[in-house]
Amino acid sequence: MIKLGIIGTNWITKMFVEAALATNEYVLTTVYSRSLDSGEKFLADLRIEDASVVTTLSDLYADIDVVYIASPNALHFEQSKAAIEADVHVIVEKPTTSNPVEFAEIEQLLAQHADVRYFEAARHIHQPNFKIIAQTIGELSEIQGATLVYQKYSSRFDAYLAGKEPNVLTREFSAGALYDLGIYPIYAAIALFGAPQAVQYLPILLANGADARGTANLFYDKYNVTVIFGKNANSYLPSEFYGLKETISTSNIAELEHVTYYDGEGQTENIGETPYDNPMIREAQDFANVINDPVGNHVIYNQWFQLAKQVNQTLFDLRSSAGIEFPADQKE
Structure with missing residues (x-):
């Protein structure tokens, strides 16, 4: 054990x-x-x-x-x-x-x-439904980008409105919408499409300089990925991946509750699995597999590590494009 x-x-x-x-x-x-x-x-x-x-x-x-x-x-x-x-x-x-x-x-x-x-605990990329999305995207004749959404009203936002400074809404704790919620769709985009060629972040800032909500654009050679996220409002929009006529849709890029395939000819198919009640079971098992057999799982571990590195760089590039600085940056 x-x-x-x-x-x-x-x-x-x-x-x-x-x-x-x-x-x-x-x-x-x-x-x-x-x-x-x-x-x-x-x-x-x-x-x-x-x-x-x-x-x-x-x-x-x-x-x-x-x-x-x-x-x-x-x-x-x-x-x-x-x-x-x-x-x-x-x-x-x-x-x-x-x-x-x-x-x-x-x-x-x-x-x-x-x-x-x-290991970075990006639980959604370990989910079966995420792997189904990845496989289905790989079968498309052409990829034309995606719109990824994760916007949820923070349980701490009422405290901010009352004049307090919750950790998750301050730059002092390297937080804000991008680093707390935006990281989910950013992770998904890079896991599925690789590191972008360029990025742009358009945030809505709080009075303390932290981002409450924003839209990030990830630019690739032949398409863009638009990412919408926030902590001061709720969104019920799906996340979508685009082929030519085909579209892959999921209810929430972090929770991946269901996955639907639209063929563009009027046919719709539910291609997802019913997720576990606890969405962290799959990642906990994956991490245990590497710990118990590091040699046999060396390749997948390296892939996760390089993905974490790319996500870290992309997050930094996004907030740099918006002029958002963390106190932790001053140690550089």
Whole structure:
């Protein structure tokens, strides 16, 4: 069994732990929390009695195989570095780091710890329905781009309107719409079409300089991909991929609840599978496969790592095009 440690006690951490346990590949051994009470409540909610709570990273990394990091974005870099230096595998929530300079340092550190594996938890690209979309796009005679949408009113936006500064809506924590929600469609676009030749981001900014919503354009040789996302409004538009007459549609590029194929001649086919209730099970299993057999899964691991690197660079290029700077950039 893979000994799992976690950083963060929020809803997404709970979802990942439940997914990891459902694979029967992991055992949760250690929870890191700044508050002992918060960590103990987290374990109680999961009804897990044989795990410990620690309040220092050194204690967390002392006896685990892999850490799942779901802290605020700006903390991912230092916490990942500490794990790699302790020869602990890393599963880090999106985005891996704040900018390409930090990512390059992670890459250099991994070269010094060759047995450590570093995963970005982009759960949707591991879903069967995403793979069905990829296969169907590959069968099109011509690709004419896509329109990808992920816009959801943030549970923290009311707090922002009340005058507070939630982490997910501040540049100080390397957050905002692009890095918290836009990363889902950006990941999908690059996984399916490769890195764009050029990018443009048109954001709607909050008073604190963070982006609340925006439209990103990814430019390819023969087509463009338009990406719409945001945290201050809801959208119910589907995401679509375009052939000539054909269109592939999914309800939500992050959740991939269903996939529909339109042949352009009046015929429609549901080509998707019914997803798991917990959308993180597939990625947890994929990561376990690599950890348990790194040699046999070396090729797919490298593909995921290079994809994460391309996404990181594209996110940086997008916000640079809009003049959005993070405090983390000043360390460059």
